[in-house]
Amino acid sequence: MERQDMNIIITGASGFIGRRLVDCLLGQGTMDTMDTSGSANEPFRSLVLVDMAFDQEFHDERVRLVRGSIADPLVLRDAFRSPADCVIHLASVPGGAAEKDFELGLDVNLGATMQMLELLRRQTIPARFVFASTIAVYGASLPPLVTDATPMRPVLSYGAHKLASEILLQDYSRRGWVDGRIIRLPGIVARPPAPSGLLSAFMSDLFWKLADGEAFTVPVAPEAKTWLMSVGCCVRNLMHAANLLSEAVAARRDFTLPVLRISMSEIVDAMASMFGSDRRRLVTYAPDEQLEAVFARFPEMDMAAALKAGYTHDGTVENLVRNALAGRDPSIAL
Numbered sequence: 628m629e630r631q632d633m634n635i636i637i638t639g640a641s642g643f644i645g646r647r648l649v650d651c652l653l654g655q656g657t658m659d660t661m662d663t664s665g666s667a668n669e670p671f672r673s674l675v676l677v678d679m680a681f682d683q684e685f686h687d688e689r690v691r692l693v694r695g696s697i698a699d700p701l702v703l704r705d706a707f708r709s710p711a712d713c714v715i716h717l718a719s720v721p722g723g724a725a726e727k728d729f730e731l732g733l734d735v736n737l738g739a740t741m742q743m744l745e746l747l748r749r750q751t752i753p754a755r756f757v758f759a760s761t762i763a764v765y766g767a768s769l770p771p772l773v774t775d776a777t778p779m780r781p782v783l784s785y786g787a788h789k790l791a792s793e794i795l796l797q798d799y800s801r802r803g804w805v806d807g808r809i810i811r812l813p814g815i816v817a818r819p820p821a822p823s824g825l826l827s828a829f830m831s832d833l834f835w836k837l838a839d840g841e842a843f844t845v846p847v848a849p850e851a852k853t854w855l856m857s858v859g860c861c862v863r864n865l866m867h868a869a870n871l872l873s874e875a876v877a878a879r880r881d882f883t884l885p886v887l888r889i890s891m892s893e894i895v896d897a898m899a900s901m902f903g904s905d906r907r908r909l910v911t912y913a914p915d916e917q918l919e920a921v922f923a924r925f926p927e928m929d930m931a932a933a934l935k936a937g938y939t940h941d942g943t944v945e946n947l948v949r950n951a952l953a954g955r956d957p958s959i960a961l
């Protein structure tokens with residue numbers, strides 16, 4: 628199949644990652660400072676964007692917008708009315724919201740994935756299906772080194788539904804009904820400042836506040852280690868997953884993305900060297916026990932297999948900072 632014939636469907640296209648992915652596909656975005664050959668500005672016949680709402684206009688005749696919930700079968704049938712060549716499934720109810728509203732999380736994070744897989748099962752040619760899973764599938768109390776053998780015991784319904792979706796996607800792929808690619812995302816930065824209600828929001832806020840020269844109190848200790856990736860690098864990995872040949876993914880479809888394991892003080896140092904050493908004085912630390920338990924104790928990760936499969940992290944903390952801020956301030960984009 629020629630690429631220019633492709634019909635691509637993206638769910639969650641209005642979200643933090645979805646927007647950057649769409650910009651990139653339409654050739655308007657900055658990916659990151661790494662090699663983007665074969666990733667950005669791919670030719671395609673049509674791009675179906677699915678989300679609850681869109682606040683952006685697209686002046687591109689290849690783009691079709693489908694508004695509504697992916698938990699609604701009519702919305703999905705509309706989105707999938709032409710056979711899909713590639714689906715990039717990003718829509719989800721975040722962990723905190725899914726924990727508060729179990730039915731909503733079940734319907735969107737698991738039910739809609741199942742509905743999509745069932746629609747794709749009826750196609751004659753299996754579609755590539757890139758699934759944005761999460762490191763939340765691992766649950767709490769990670770061992771000192773996370774490897775491919777680390778058990779997955781999610782402690783939130785969000786992680787449980789993502790893991791269940793992974794298993795179903797593996798099974799539909801085994802049967803030859805879809806061509807699945809699963810990537811588990813770490814914390815992605817820097818989400819634009821907005822009241823998201825996400826407990827992890829402080830990690831993105833740190834980037835924006837220091838870039839703007841504003842004081843910020845970090846709710847974890849300076850040495851708190853976390854797994855991070857810039858949104859540009861995340862988009863590059865999504866594109867890589869979509870671009871991999873079927874033969875390349877047949878032996879193994881699921882990867883936890885490589886990460887930078889970095890401390891809060893390393894981020895502050897990188898921002899100080901980029902924006903000026905006065906940035907250090909803007910930061911105070913007030914560790915919160917609950918946030919420390921969830922976000923501050925990420926262990927080492929064995930990333931060898933994911934790197935070998937062509938997935939990447941940001942390389943250095945400096946690159947991560949640059950790539951994390953690149954979306955908002957074009958002068959920062961390299």
Ligand SMILES: NC(=O)c1ccc[n+]([C@@H]2O[C@H](COP(=O)([O-])OP(=O)(O)OC[C@H]3O[C@@H](n4cnc5c(N)ncnc54)[C@H](O)[C@@H]3O)[C@@H](O)[C@H]2O)c1
Binds near residue numbers: 638
């Ligand atoms: N951002 C991260 O740090 C991170 C980490 C791990 C995994 N992920 C996964 O990556 C994916 C994208 O993350 P993001 O940060 O862009 O999330 P986001 O919340 O910014 O975007 C998700 C989008 O999905 C849409 N959506 C939610 N429910 C929907 C429904 N019922 N029907 C249609 N659209 C719906 C939302 O409107 C939103 O635009 C998600 O699946 C998320 O679980 C993200």
